Amino acid sequence: xxxxxxxxxxxxxxxxxxxxxxxxxxxxxxxxxxxxxxxxxxxxxxxxxxxxxxxxxxxxxxxxxxxxxxxxxxxxxxxxxxxxxxxxxxxxxxxxxxxxxxxxxxxxx
Amino acid sequence: xxxxxxxxxxxxxxxxxxxxxxxxxxxxxxxxxxxxxxxxxxxxxxxxxxxxxxxxxxxxxxxxxxxxxxxxxxxxxxxxxxxxxxxxxxxxxxxxxxxxxxxxxxxxxxxxxxxxxxxxxxxxxxxxxxxxxxxxxxxxxxxxxxxxxxxxxxxxxxxxxxxxxxxxxxxxxxxxxxxxxxxxxxxxxxxxxxxxxxxxxxxxxxxxxxxxxxxxxxxxxxxxxxxxxxxxxxxxxxxxxxxxxxxxxxxxxxxxxxxxxxxxxxxxxxxxxxxxxxxxxxxxxxxxxxxxxxxxxxxxxxxxxxxxxxxxxxxxxxxxxxxxxxxxxxxxxxxxxxxxxxxxxxxxxxxxxxxxxxxxxxxxxxxxxxxxxxxxxxxxxxxxxxxxxxxxxxxxxxxxxxxxxxxxxxxxxxxxxxxxxxxxxxxxxxxxxxxxxxxxxxxxxxxxxxxxxxxxxxxxxxxxxxxxxxxxxxxxxxxxxxxxxxxxxxxxxxxxxxxxxxxxxxxxxxxxxxxxxxxxxxxxxxxxxxxxxxxxxxxxxxxxxxxxxxxxxxxxxxxxxxxxxxxxxxxxxxxxxxxxxxxxxxxxxxxxxxxxxxxxxxxxxxxxxxxxxxxxxxxxxxxxxxxxxxxxxxxxxxxxxxxxxxxxxxxxxxxxxxxxxxxxxxxxxxxxxxxxxxxxxxxxxxxxxxxxxxxxxxxxxxxxxxxxxxxxxxxxxxxxxxxxxxxxxxxxxxxxxxxxxxxxxxxxxxxxxxxxxxxxxxxxxxxxxxxxxxxxxxxxxxxxx
Numbered sequence: 067x068x069x070x071x072x073x074x075x076x077x078x079x080x081x082x083x084x085x086x087x088x089x090x091x092x093x094x095x096x097x098x099x100x101x102x103x104x105x106x107x108x109x110x111x112x113x114x115x116x117x118x119x120x121x122x123x124x125x126x127x128x129x130x131x132x133x134x135x136x137x138x139x140x141x142x143x144x145x146x147x148x149x150x151x152x153x154x155x156x157x158x159x160x161x162x163x164x165x166x167x168x169x170x171x172x173x174x175x
Numbered sequence: 176x177x178x179x180x181x182x183x184x185x186x187x188x189x190x191x192x193x194x195x196x197x198x199x200x201x202x203x204x205x206x207x208x209x210x211x212x213x214x215x216x217x218x219x220x221x222x223x224x225x226x227x228x229x230x231x232x233x234x235x236x237x238x239x240x241x242x243x244x245x246x247x248x249x250x251x252x253x254x255x256x257x258x259x260x261x262x263x264x265x266x267x268x269x270x271x272x273x274x275x276x277x278x279x280x281x282x283x284x285x286x287x288x289x290x291x292x293x294x295x296x297x298x299x300x301x302x303x304x305x306x307x308x309x310x311x312x313x314x315x316x317x318x319x320x321x322x323x324x325x326x327x328x329x330x331x332x333x334x335x336x337x338x339x340x341x342x343x344x345x346x347x348x349x350x351x352x353x354x355x356x357x358x359x360x361x362x363x364x365x366x367x368x369x370x371x372x373x374x375x376x377x378x379x380x381x382x383x384x385x386x387x388x389x390x391x392x393x394x395x396x397x398x399x400x401x402x403x404x405x406x407x408x409x410x411x412x413x414x415x416x417x418x419x420x421x422x423x424x425x426x427x428x429x430x431x432x433x434x435x436x437x438x439x440x441x442x443x444x445x446x447x448x449x450x451x452x453x454x455x456x457x458x459x460x461x462x463x464x465x466x467x468x469x470x471x472x473x474x475x476x477x478x479x480x481x482x483x484x485x486x487x488x489x490x491x492x493x494x495x496x497x498x499x500x501x502x503x504x505x506x507x508x509x510x511x512x513x514x515x516x517x518x519x520x521x522x523x524x525x526x527x528x529x530x531x532x533x534x535x536x537x538x539x540x541x542x543x544x545x546x547x548x549x550x551x552x553x554x555x556x557x558x559x560x561x562x563x564x565x566x567x568x569x570x571x572x573x574x575x576x577x578x579x580x581x582x583x584x585x586x587x588x589x590x591x592x593x594x595x596x597x598x599x600x601x602x603x604x605x606x607x608x609x610x611x612x613x614x615x616x617x618x619x620x621x622x623x624x625x626x627x628x629x630x631x632x633x634x635x636x637x638x639x640x641x642x643x644x645x646x647x648x649x650x651x652x653x654x655x656x657x658x659x660x661x662x663x664x665x666x667x668x669x670x671x672x673x674x675x676x677x678x679x680x681x682x683x684x685x686x687x688x689x690x691x692x693x694x695x696x697x698x699x700x701x702x703x704x705x706x707x708x709x710x711x712x713x714x715x716x717x718x719x720x721x722x723x724x725x726x727x728x729x730x731x732x733x734x735x736x737x738x739x740x741x742x743x744x745x746x747x748x749x750x751x752x753x754x755x756x757x758x759x760x761x762x763x764x765x766x767x768x769x770x771x772x773x774x775x776x777x778x779x780x781x782x783x784x785x786x787x788x789x790x791x792x793x794x795x796x797x798x799x800x801x802x803x804x805x806x807x808x809x810x811x812x813x814x815x816x817x818x819x820x821x822x823x824x825x826x827x828x829x830x831x832x833x834x835x836x837x838x839x840x841x842x843x844x845x846x847x848x849x850x851x852x853x854x855x856x857x858x859x860x861x862x863x864x865x866x867x868x869x870x871x872x873x874x875x876x877x878x879x880x881x882x883x884x885x886x887x888x889x890x891x892x893x894x895x896x897x898x899x900x901x902x903x904x905x906x907x908x909x910x911x912x913x914x915x916x917x918x919x920x921x922x923x924x925x926x927x928x929x930x931x932x933x934x935x936x937x938x939x940x941x942x943x944x945x946x947x948x949x950x951x952x953x954x955x956x957x958x959x960x
Binding site: 103 | 256372411460466499
């Protein structure tokens with residue numbers, strides 16, 4: 067199946083990973099194929115962070131998923147193309163949080 | 176009151192454990208009550224936990240607006256965990272439409288100026304996500320400062336924040352334009368990526384910026400070349416392609432800079448060829464870069480050889496097994512089909528193959544491209560393919576496909592017979608999806624092809640006999656059977672000889688008339704067709720009379736009216752029946768794009784006769800011409816006639832009114848007053864266009880030895896009339912027949928009441944002031960009748 071749909075004046079690019087669909091809406095002039103790479107890069111980042119990410123990881127740590135996304139994309143554009151740099155930034159931010167954060171799952175590396 | 180509220184984890188578990196919607200709602204409502212209470216009580220330590228729970232609930236779709244103020248408090252807190260969750264809350268809950276969003280501007284400003292790097296990052300991220308125009312204006316200088324800092328972490332975010340600001344407030348381009356050229360010399364990929372995005376935004380918003388940045392094309396070419404040629408670095412690359420994200424962005428910027436600019440296009444020619452040939456396309460990343468390269472080549476002023484290469488690459492893409500790649504290939508070819516038509520034609524067969532795809536997006540694209548590729552040489556093959564597609568395509572594409580085939584047939588049909596066949600085929604297969612004017616087009620086409628009348632009516636009859644559900648087909652078929660029914664009974668060589676009985680024809684029409692699938696319009700067609708057959712067929716007309724009289728009491732008003740009129744035609748006006756039901760003349764109908772003309776209606780014919788008469792009328796009295804035209808156009812009640820056809824007709828006459836006023840029905844001048852050489856004369860004018868208007872010119876002459884000074888003339892008329900006095904030419908009538916005083920009176924007399932006029936004069940003459948009041952007698956009848 068083709069991964070692209072048209073919706074209003076936008077294009078929707080989606081990629082399926084197990085039971086999850088990752089969808090991204092892009093404008094007319096954007097490259098669909100590179101958007102597929104963006105989605106894949108994000109999933110890779112999640113995978114590296116959570117260690118073999120599964121759906122439950124994302125559900126119970128949704129804020130983390132947002133934080134990781136915010137280190138990869140900014141204002142709708144890619145800000146960092148190095149996986150290493152993104153993960154390093156997240157790591158440092160996590161360290162700044164106070165140790166007494168009992169509601170966050172301690173990530174398993 | 177301290178209520179032990181759930182931890183986020185536990186809340187999520189409980190929500191997921193709910194078996195029904197109602198249960199879930201209950202859990203959430205209970206928890207939201209806790210959260211609201213906690214917000215009110217203001218426990219600062221737990222606030223971030225509460226907001227996190229609220230954000231989860233918000234993600235599920237439940238209202239969370241009461242958390243907006245808490246975001247502000249958390250952002251202002253010094254703890255990093257608070258800021259992190261607070262900024263996330265701001266991005267999710269606040270947006271431009273709520274006034275509350277402006278309140279975080281100050282916090283963001285503080286964080287940008289004094290925060291540690293991660294905090295600055297959070298602030299920039301929030302600004303880029305939900306920053307409104309006011310916020311952007313307020314924070315522009317802070318972001319500019321951060322652009323010039325050495326550290327790449329904050330710098331790359333500041334650049335993308337600038338991109339957002341330029342999008343929101345284009346005037347800020349002036350601030351962010353100067354640093355760009357220098358930033359291009361950085362090595363950090365994130366900074367380069369952001370800078371290129373920023374330059375793209377600036378160029379798209381201002382042609383001056385575009386010209387300014389055309390000088391960085393060599394630098395961009397160098398960066399891209401380095402990326403492509405130096406070894407693949409695992410850190411930034413994806414499966415053998417170095418940093419595809421950066422490559423794609425550079426190519427996009429090159430496209431913008433090279434468009435319509437010879438010099439830039441030349442600079443990048445070699446590089447584009449290099450990228451096009453060297454990129455490893457075994458995985459999607461390489462295809463993405465190649466795709467962007469092709470788009471760039473097609474958009475700039477590239478060398479001819481390069482363009483051919485690009486189209487060939489797209490052709491390869493079309494044969495790729497990956498559906499996504501085929502999709503983008505079809506999309507790009509569609510964009511190219513206007514400019515490089517012959518190049519795209521070469522891949523026509525592959526495109527047609529794609530029509531057989533099962534995927535919805537792909538088949539849609541293939542359909543659009545196929546329709547664009549139809550030309551006079553391949554129209555027959557393409558139509559065959561498209562008709563095969565029509566049979567099996569998903570419903571949402573049927574309408575487009577049908578109208579596409581009809582349009583292509585209209586433009587490129589080799590013979591009329593083929594054209595009629597094609598339309599017939601389309602109507603049979605997808606009748607309900609065709610546009611409304613397909614019926615009109617087909618009837619006009621058949622009407623025009625005289626030699627094919629017999630053929631058409633037979634084919635239509637057979638089609639109708641098989642299936643009466645497709646309304647456009649039924650309408651066309653019934654119309655044809657009505658018009659050309661006599662051909663049905665003759666032998667026709669072109670189709671298989673089939674004996675069609677009169678009774679069968681009538682039975683079929685009756686079936687259409689009675690079917691519940693027929694629209695009211697269709698039934699109207701059928702009734703009229705039956706009526707026409709009464710003159711075409713040889714047999715007796717009893718059956719038709721019966722039907723017509725039955726429908727005289729039909730509930731549908733339109734049908735009833737027709738039936739009653741036709742009944743009358745049988746009874747009282749039988750002698751006129753043959754003349755009235757004669758074959759229609761060919762309808763005037765230009766290309767399908769014209770839509771103003773009356774569509775295939777009988778009214779057009781008599782109207783054109785009327786308009787032909789008008790130019791021959793004599794030019795003597797323009798007034799009567801005008802009135803005649805008004806009579807003509809109002810007489811035709813059935814349809815408001817279009818005024819523009821045959822422009823030699825009435826329009827010229829309307830405009831051709833003479834510039835000088837026509838000679839008035841001459842009313843004699845009246846002398847109304849004389850005293851010591853001072854004379855007052857009234858002259859009357861009745862302008863032709865306004866029968867209720869009377870213009871009186873009062874002329875005061877002085878033949879005495881002394882001047883008349885301070886002359887004022889006033890007038891009065893009966894109440895039913897309206898009087899308007901215009902300013903006099905002067906108030907002095909010089910002595911011995913000097914310059915007279917003239918004054919104009921306008922009297923409106925719509926009721927044609929008898930005119931009575933009273934005048935009052937005051938003036939100085941021979942040193943004495945004179946006042947005279949008198950009624951004007953002997954007013955001629957023509958002044959008011």
